[in-house]
Amino acid sequence: MQSPGVKRFLALLATGMIGACGGGGSTDGSSGGTGESAEIPGETDIVGSVAQMEKGDIILLPFSDGQATLSFSGSVSSAEYMLIVQSAEQSAGSTSVSLGDLGAPLTGLGKALENDTESDLQTEFEGILRAAEEELAVTDEEAMQPSIGKAIDASVSVGDRSTFRVLSSLTSTTAYKEASATAKCVNSRVALYADDAIDQNLPGVMERDDYETLCNQFQTGLDTTFSVLGDPPDINGDSAIKVYMTTQVNALGASGGGIVTGFFFAGDLLRRTGSNPASNEQEIVYVLAPDPNGVYGTKLSKEFTMGNLLTAVVPHEVQHLLSYYHHVIVNGGNSEATWLNEALSHQIEDNSGFGQENPSRAALYLQTPAESPVITSGSPDLSERGASYLFLRYLYEQAGSRGDAFLKSLVQSSSTGVDNIISSYGTDTAEFNEFAEFIRRWGVAIATTDASVTTDARYTYKARGKNGTTGHWHGVCLKCDADDGRATVLTGPTTAAYTAGGSITLKAGSSAFYTFSAVPDTVILNGAKGASLQGILVRTK
Secondary structure (H helix, E strand, C coil): CCCHHHHHHHHHHHCCCCCHHHCCCCCCCCCCCCCHHHCCCCCCCECCCHHHCCCCCEEEEECECCEEEEECCCCCCCCCEEEEEEECCCCCCEEEEECCCCCCCCCCCCCCCCCCCCCCHHHHHHHHHHHHHHHCCCCCCCECCCCCCCCCCCCCCCCCEEEEEEECCCCCCCCEEEEEEEEEEECCCEEEEEEHHHHHHCCCCCCHHHHHHHHHHHHHHHHHHHHHHCCCCCCCCCCCEEEEECHHHHHHHHHCCCCCCEECCHHHHECCECCECCCCCCCEEEECCCECCCCCCCCECHHHHHHHHHHHHHHHHHHHHHHHHHHHHHCCCCCCCHHHHHHHHHHHHHHHCCCCCHHHHHHHHHHCHHHCCCCCCCCCCHHHHHHHHHHHHHHHHHCHHHHHHHHHHHHCCCCCHHHHHHHHHCCCCCCCCCHHHHHHHHHHHHHHCCCCCCCCHHHCCCCCEECCCCCCEECCCCEEECCCCCCCEEECCCCEECCCCCEEEEECCCEEEEECCCCCCEEEEEECCCCCEEEEEEECC
16 A cells, blocks of 8 residues: 555545646645545555545445444544445345444435436336347247358348338237338438338328438447447348337337337247237347427427437347347347346447437436346336446446457357356456446445546446537536437436434445535444345545
């Protein structure tokens, strides 16, 4: 461990407060006091006592027989701290922790997303689709035979007519409607079809240039998706990923009183049979149409639908397609755990350059972190998607140059859930190769990113940036104006101030964050014996 003097020198150097070659960087703490608040340490140390802590350092609080004790002996009056209490359980469930003199964290529903036109109906429907994947029978006779890596040929051309079957129920994968459609745009990755109802009943909403713009954006997103996760199958020999824009998706959402943005149905990769009658026997994803007057349900402006929803939903749903294809058809395993399946789809939105929908999910998680687990038993809701996305994004960044290979391994695997995470991450670093440590460091990153506590890359997210091709932000900002077309503002994780006694119920992979207005002598954490609980104290000032 570095001495306080060495750490302070490195922090000053990292922040430019010591000039090179005798340059004139100020070191007199002119911001007030000792200058401590102006320093952002470049290294976070794990120390054994509060007396040893400097800004950015952490203490690990292991639970023994369900109990952990934290002494604040040696704390200095100018110091401030944040306590993180976590569940590192690897399966869905909850456990309670009493926290000595600590009050329970703030609770309640996250505020509605600004300009939100999506509800949990989308997540509920995707849960049904993911559950159906586990029940679909896959035999050699039913699975379509793929032909990898061809280019689209003359068999798919602009103006081609086709008839597709589209799921017509939010609760059944055998109920469907047929609709005729026309290919509006074809490029080397995508064939974009639109159903006839758009031209007939939504006249003037979608012009030729709009379809071509979308088609090119879809290609941009899928070029990256396939370069990261691998080429798609080609089960029907036309080498196209079909994107079918249909008002039936709008109507599907309206039938549940909300909105379905789009979906992938695994039955399309299997043969059409009596038990799988809705199959189109090809790679296809379904998306809604702009509907500014609400003819088919919720009013959706063309600008918002094209700018926010459609470009994000295509790589998202194609990830689901690739995951099912590799996990079930190629490797003969089970479909991916839904929480990780969704996290991967949100992550690939980032990679593809269309991650504009992710900040709103992250904001919901940050509002209620203790109530938003990483691991869920069913389809994660919007805040839970924020949790699993932020967790996977953190691991992706920690993997460095192996990040893309990590994602590809997760998709092209027969393992699922936490087992898939651990085996695919594949680190040789002994201190960072298990789920509890992944959760621990991630929790610190949630607490310290954009909070001027540390710049240690092990415990923070990388600064977000803009994709040079799409112009959308990618990566994570936890305190910022998201600039996402939804007016989302992120303000860091909700914390509870130190007050009096209380307890908290944690779910698998969730974290509760506490700050101290007055430092107690001792804090005792009590949980169930055998539960995978852990605590971390961070010195924030």
